[in-house]
Amino acid sequence: MTGTSTPGTGTGTSGTSTGRPRDPAVDRRIAAAAVELFGRAGWAGFSLEAVAREAGVGKASIYLRWSAKEDLLTDALASRLVDVADADTGTLRGDLLRLAHQMLALYLGESSRAAMRMTVEAPSIPGVAQRWDAMRDAQVLAARAMVRRGIRRGEIPDDTSVTMLLDTLCGGVVMHVSSAPGHLRERLVADLDDYAEGLVDFLLGAVHRPG
Amino acid sequence: MTGTSTPGTGTGTSGTSTGRPRDPAVDRRIAAAAVELFGRAGWAGFSLEAVAREAGVGKASIYLRWSAKEDLLTDALASRLVDVADADTGTLRGDLLRLAHQMLALYLGESSRAAMRMTVEAPSIPGVAQRWDAMRDAQVLAARAMVRRGIRRGEIPDDTSVTMLLDTLCGGVVMHVSSAPGHLRERLVADLDDYAEGLVDFLLGAVHRPG
Structure with a gap:
């Protein structure tokens, strides 16, 4: 996340009349x-x-x-939001699996409803839209860097559509999580590893398609 | 859409004291x-x-x-919402293209903000959640029927994951539309046909992956 300062860091005092340090x-x-x-x-x-x-x-x-x-x-x-950040695991598959897990955590975690709501409301909240966009831009850049490394390492073709791969990966996660009925949520959480692997391998198959 | 009755149909009179027909x-x-x-x-x-x-x-x-x-x-x-409905165009590619266009229309149209908001708010609105779920279930069934016809016609392998294909198709559309900055919206709308074809062919490539 960029362009944001978090509470709890800084001078260490709250400036209250009692002079107590911030808790x-x-x-x-x-x-x-x-x-x-x-x-x-x-x-x-x-x-x-x-x-x-x-x-x-x-x-x-x-x-x-x-x-x-x-x-x-x-x-x-x-x-509070799960940080979707770049990390170089050494392989594209490893990087994409990590990204899938970060996205799943973001949309299944306790802050998921706020994240979904920001997507809808941020554009119409003055003073929030810009910082929210900056946070999202940083995430998109991190994700694009992963795919570009995969191309540089020769793991996927040069002409791979970075946007298509990431849209379907991230969108697939959002759709999977948001379309699951409430009573299947426990099973969803139990099957996260299998789901992430299935999704990443499915999309890597698309990138490596013949012809 | 199922399980809903639309205003403007029915008896043809509003029951007002003037007895005028509904407009x-x-x-x-x-x-x-x-x-x-x-x-x-x-x-x-x-x-x-x-x-x-x-x-x-x-x-x-x-x-x-x-x-x-x-x-x-x-x-x-x-x-008002674009109806995401089943239609048999004769080929899976044709059906999926039609689905992609319906999803794009839903998330780019004038009611897109309401549709996004329903995803967030419907679960907590008593008396709305159930009807919204029924509308979504009907759409999911229609989409699954398309893919199953493709399997029956031998266009894609028997073990194709219907859910994975549809999650990535529909999720890809949502991500593509919602991540586009406002100033690129006109270009987005102009490129819809190319985008839909690229997305469908990318995912059909995943279904046909070697091995």
Whole structure:
């Protein structure tokens, strides 16, 4: 994630009149509450006061750290969402498996509803759209770097469509997770490894197609 | 779409005291306003009164037709969303191309925001979740029927994963559309035919992989 600063780092003091150092546990509780509230109620139901209530902390704890709810939401998302980041495992298959698992964790984890909702609402929230786009751009760049390394290593053809491979990989995960009925969720989670391997091998087969 | 009844069909009279027949243009305006409002403001901002305001019709026009906002929303979605339906073009490639175009129309059309939002919010709207699930189930069945016909005709191997093929096709479309920056939207729309062909051929290549 780029372009974001997370709460809980920095000067180490909250600036309250008591002079107590900031409590990382409180920061974590606030971030978790912000993400949960946004996922449930959206931007329409999001306010500094509602987050304080959800987190069970005094309003002062929030207002001392954030003056705008846009900043609170983007900080909370940056610290709570699964980081879809580049990692060089040495093979394209290894890299894509890791990416598939990161995407599955993002859309099955406790912050998944907030992530889905951001896709819908971010463009219409001033002051959030830009930072959300920056976070997504960093993820797309990381994913594209994986595929390009695979091409450079000669693992897949030069003319492989990087976008097509990544759209179908990431989109396949989102569709798989979001189309599963609630009562099958446990089985879905139990079968994640098999699913990720099946998906990656299916798409690598497309890249290596004959002709 | 199954399990839904659309406004504008039926007895042909609205039951108003004037006895005038229902006006299909008004019905269409109400449905369009309901879908637009839901896409913009979500369930939190959705009410019979707000839809009347958005449509520029008197509240009575709404209340005479719908007593519950759940019914108005699902009727409006059923009549406005692009219908992803089965169609036998004679070949699997033809069927999948048609499906890709239906999905692209759904996620690029004027109701796309409402469709995306339903994915996030439907599970938590009592009285809507069930009808939305029924609409989606009908679409999934239609898509699976296409692939099964391809297997029966011997176009693709017997052991083709129907789910994997459809998850990556539909997910690829959603990812392609939702990750395109706003300023590239015109180009996206201009390139739809090429994109759909590229996507379908890429995935059919995966199904036919050697080994």
